[in-house]
Amino acid sequence: MEKFGFLIHALDMRDVVRYEPKAAGKREVLVEKIFEWMPSHKESHITGIVSTTGRQAEGWFVTVPFMPRQFLALNKDFVMGKIIDACKIVEKLGGKIVGLGGFTSVVGDAGISVSKIINIAVTSGNSYTIATAMEGAVEAARQMGIPLETANAAVVGASGSIGSVCAQLLAKKVKSLTLVARNLPRLKKLAELIQSHSGTKVEVCTDVSLGVRNADIIITATSSTGGIIKASDLKPGAVVCDVALPHDVCRDVATLRPDVLVIEGGLVEVPGDVNFNFDFGYPPKVALACMSETMILAIEGRFENFSLGRGIKIEQVEEISRLANIHGFKLAGFRSFDSMVTPEQIHEIRTLARKRQKGFKVFTGGV
Numbered sequence: 530m531e532k533f534g535f536l537i538h539a540l541d542m543r544d545v546v547r548y549e550p551k552a553a554g555k556r557e558v559l560v561e562k563i564f565e566w567m568p569s570h571k572e573s574h575i576t577g578i579v580s581t582t583g584r585q586a587e588g589w590f591v592t593v594p595f596m597p598r599q600f601l602a603l604n605k606d607f608v609m610g611k612i613i614d615a616c617k618i619v620e621k622l623g624g625k626i627v628g629l630g631g632f633t634s635v636v637g638d639a640g641i642s643v644s645k646i647i648n649i650a651v652t653s654g655n656s657y658t659i660a661t662a663m664e665g666a667v668e669a670a671r672q673m674g675i676p677l678e679t680a681n682a683a684v685v686g687a688s689g690s691i692g693s694v695c696a697q698l699l700a701k702k703v704k705s706l707t708l709v710a711r712n713l714p715r716l717k718k719l720a721e722l723i724q725s726h727s728g729t730k731v732e733v734c735t736d737v738s739l740g741v742r743n744a745d746i747i748i749t750a751t752s753s754t755g756g757i758i759k760a761s762d763l764k765p766g767a768v769v770c771d772v773a774l775p776h777d778v779c780r781d782v783a784t785l786r787p788d789v790l791v792i793e794g795g796l797v798e799v800p801g802d803v804n805f806n807f808d809f810g811y812p813p814k815v816a817l818a819c820m821s822e823t824m825i826l827a828i829e830g831r832f833e834n835f836s837l838g839r840g841i842k843i844e845q846v847e848e849i850s851r852l853a854n855i856h857g858f859k860l861a862g863f864r865s866f867d868s869m870v871t872p873e874q875i876h877e878i879r880t881l882a883r884k885r886q887k888g889f890k891v892f893t894g895g896v
Contacts, residue, residue, distance in 0.1 A: 533588040533827035534619025535628040535820050536612065537572065537809065538595055540775045541755075547808060557596070565603070567594040569615035571622070572807055578824055579801030581857035586828040589622055590807050591615045593633055597754050597775055600632035608636055609643075616647045625832040626650040628823030631774050635752045639690060640837040652826060652835040654819025656845040657853065658750075658772060659694050661818040662794040664860055666748055666770040667702070669792050672875050673768050673882070675745050683707040683744035685737055685758065686751035688715040690839045691772060694846060695748045697723055705730040709740035710751075738762045746770075748794070749777040760785035766882030770794045774817075783866040788882040790875060792863045797821040800857035812869070815861045825852050 539545045545552045545560055552560060572590040579585050593615045600608055612633050619627045626649055629640050634653035644651040670677060680703045686692035687708035700706050700723045708716045708723075708731065716733035723731050734740035741747050741762050747769045749758060755775030763769065765788045771778045772794030782791055795818035796811065803814045811817075816824070826835055829852050836845060853859070863870040 531584070531586045531827045531830060532622070532624045533586060533626045533628070533823050534591050534616070534622065534624040535575075535588060535823050536593050536615050536630050536633045537590050538593045538597075538600075538631050538633065540597060540631065544810070547810065561596055561599055564594040564596065564599065569593050569611050569618060571618055573805060575803070575805050577802040577804050578799060578828065580828050580855075581800055582855065584828050584856070585801070586824055588624065588824065588827065589619065590805070590809075591618050591627075595632070597632050600636050601754075605636065612636065612643060613646055616643060616649070616651070620647060620649055624649060626652065626823060626827050628819060629653050630817070630819055632752070634819075639839055640834075644834050644837060650826070650832045650834050651837060652823055653690075653837060654817075654822040655691050655836040655841050656849045657797075657822035657825065657836075658795045658818040659691055659698070659841065659846045660850045660853070661797060661860055662691070662695055662748055662750070662770050662772045663698050665792055665794055665796075665863070666699075666746055666768060668860070669768045669770065669790055669863060670746050672872070673766060673790055673879050675766070675768060677702045677746075679704050680745040681705045681707070681743050682746040682748075683709055683741045685709045685741060685747065685749035685777060686753075686773065687719060688712045689750060689752065690836075690841050691750040692748070693719055693839075694841050694843060695750065695772075697726070697843065698846075699746070699748065700727045700729040700731065703729065703746065705732070707732045707734055707740050707744065709734050709737055711735055741767075749773055750794070751777055753777060756780075758782070763789045765789065765885035766879070768792070780866060788878060788885050790863075790870070790878050791865050792870065793865065795819065796861040796864055797853075798859050798861040799824065810867065811864075812861075821853070821858050822849055825849060825856055825858060828856055 688710035
């Protein structure tokens with residue numbers, strides 16, 4: 530039985546209330562202050578993971594008690610201290626690899642410093658996150674009737690470790706690609722790299738609204754604190770694969786834009802009679818891809834540093850996809866704004882989008 534751990538944290542007050550109902554009605558600033566006083570701690574025991582090969586694994590969720598804003602705003606050494614403490618809990622429990630979930634992989638150098646301090650392997654889970662984001666976006670586009678070869682695509686957060694690889698992979702499939710992020714020099718460098726390996730037209734943009742306005746397919750994977758893509762930004766019939774946590778797409782898109790398909794990226798069905806013994810908001814047996822990468826590496830016995838730093842390699846994405854297939858991990862359908870998406874709903878979105886596309890005006894922008 531191979532063992533692993535995965536670091537988690539609350540994404541917003543809805544998560545906090547789900548974990549602790551007594552927090553309902555409390556001010557977020559008060560909850561954040563309480564979190565500063567709390568130590569990292571074991572949250573739950575994960576059991577029942579059984580590969581299609583027969584191999585088994587168990588693990589633990591370990592909580593780092595911060596909200597997303599705190600990971601970015603508090604003293605870096607203080608934050609890193611709690612992350613290291615959480616990793617050491619995994620070590621004491623017998624875990625041989627730890628996954629850095631959410632903002633625990635954003636702080637500092639995406640896990641490299643953590644890997645130098647603790648005595649077990651570390652991964653951010655970004656390789657499998659990329660693989661499932663691409664798989665989900667392509668399948669959603671197919672179901673929405675978007676031909677990839679004529680599609681305009683955009684990657685928001687393209688200068689990041691997930692976004693940059695998604696951009697390189699997506700460029701091989703679509704007609705044109707817009708790279709969106711705040712760092713213009715990084716975007717231009719990535720655009721040059723992509724154009725040197727493909728004939729795809731590539732533009733760069735530092736404004737999210739302008740960058741996604743004409744896109745048929747959008748993958749968004751920023752480390753913002755959420756809500757940067759607005760309802761008015763999206764083209765009728767667009768597919769948005771939102772990999773970010775907290776999500777980059779504003780929640781009001783669910784009600785204001787019934788003509789677009791927004792899916793949560795990186796949701797995976799885990800093999801076996803899995804019990805996470807913890808409600809993190811997903812259906813039974815469904816985990817995030819970053820969590821699943823940690824499980825896959827553990828069940829394979831690959832106790833090595835895997836998806837670390839800002840430079841994820843395409844070969845890593847291909848390798849973790851291969852291992853996922855071997856062990857029975859697979860995409861868990863489509864989920865949007867906390868609910869599963871049915872084929873009937875996609876048909877309704879597609880039908881309404883076609884009606885609205887007739888009056889849509891194409892915007893020409895970019896830098």
